[in-house]
Amino acid sequence: VGRHPTPQAGPAPVAGVDRILAVGSGKGGVGKSTVASNLAVALARKGRRVGLLDADIYGPSQPRMMGVSGRPASPDGQTIMPLHAHGVTIMSIGLMVDADKAVVWRGPMLMGALQQMLNQVAWGQLDVLIIDLPPGTGDVQLTLCQRTNVTGAVIVSTPQDVALLDARKAIDMFRTLKTPILGLIENMSTFHCPHCGEETQIFGHGGVAAEAARLELPLLGALPIDIDTRLAGDAGTPVALTDGPVGLAYAALAQRFID
Numbered sequence: 001v002g003r004h005p006t007p008q009a010g011p012a013p014v015a016g017v018d019r020i021l022a023v024g025s026g027k028g029g030v031g032k033s034t035v036a037s038n039l040a041v042a043l044a045r046k047g048r049r050v051g052l053l054d055a056d057i058y059g060p061s062q063p064r065m066m067g068v069s070g071r072p073a074s075p076d077g078q079t080i081m082p083l084h085a086h087g088v089t090i091m092s093i094g095l096m097v098d099a100d101k102a103v104v105w106r107g108p109m110l111m112g113a114l115q116q117m118l119n120q121v122a123w124g125q126l127d128v129l130i131i132d133l134p135p136g137t138g139d140v141q142l143t144l145c146q147r148t149n150v151t152g153a154v155i156v157s158t159p160q161d162v163a164l165l166d167a168r169k170a171i172d173m174f175r176t177l178k179t180p181i182l183g184l185i186e187n188m189s190t191f192h193c194p195h196c197g198e199e200t201q202i203f204g205h206g207g208v209a210a211e212a213a214r215l216e217l218p219l220l221g222a223l224p225i226d227i228d229t230r231l232a233g234d235a236g237t238p239v240a241l242t243d244g245p246v247g248l249a250y251a252a253l254a255q256r257f258i259d
């Protein structure tokens with residue numbers, strides 16, 4: 001038997017896409033998708049060409065958060081046409097499967113779907129493609145980082161210990177995969193009571209900043225627990241479309257990704 005060198009399938013770029021930004025978290029429910037959609041909108045408002053790929057197979061929430069629906073068209077049976085909202089080009093695993101059905105896929109099917117969303121979607125020319133990852137450290141993260149040229153990952157966490165514990169694992173995974181980690185984002189960091197004006201640290205205070213310092217990573221931004229954020233997300237019109245305090249916080253966060 002001859003010795004054939006097996007070509008190593010190294011990380012490949014996505015055609016037309018300048019930078020790929022992966023948004024991850026250790027735990028679910030910390031606001032990873034909320035941050036991903038608002039960051040996408042905030043970057044688009046700054047004139048960047050932005051794509052948003054929702055790869056959260058366990059709970060694809062971008063169709064709802066960005067206010068898009070309907071199965072994406074495929075005129076030639078190959079190319080998949082993305083959807084558009086708020087200046088962002090969007091594709092979600094949730095648009096490819098029945099909304100009410102659980103995704104129970106084996107690894108290879110999952111990988112196929114991920115590759116399709118990366119390479120068969122007509123993303124066009126993008127300055128940045130934001131990928132909303134599933135929480136944790138599973139197959140999707142692994143395949144994405146091994147096969148695709150991810151420019152960097154950001155980790156969203158609340159200041160709570162249990163969230164930080166899992167965030168640490170996600171960071172460790174990206175480090176093992178040699179994906180650059182751009183920094184941490186603290187979500188639900190404080191609650192400003194609209195009635196009495198008092199600040200309450202519902203999930204604690206300073207946890208993400210301390211963790212970022214410990215890991216020698218930048219804290220890229222801190223977003224409060226905020227009723228408008230939740231309402232806007234549910235309505236499909238992300239709060240980053242507004243110029244209120246949280247909208248401005250997202251504008252500042254977006255600026256961190258612009259050189």
Ligand code: ADP
Nearest residue numbers: 028029030031032033034224225226229230233
């Ligand atoms: P994940 O993607 O981490 O699972 P989501 O972005 O889906 O988390 O957020 C979980 C829930 O919390 C959603 O209902 C969302 O609207 C809400 N949420 C997220 N961030 C905030 C925030 N800063 N203030 C208020 N509600 C938030």
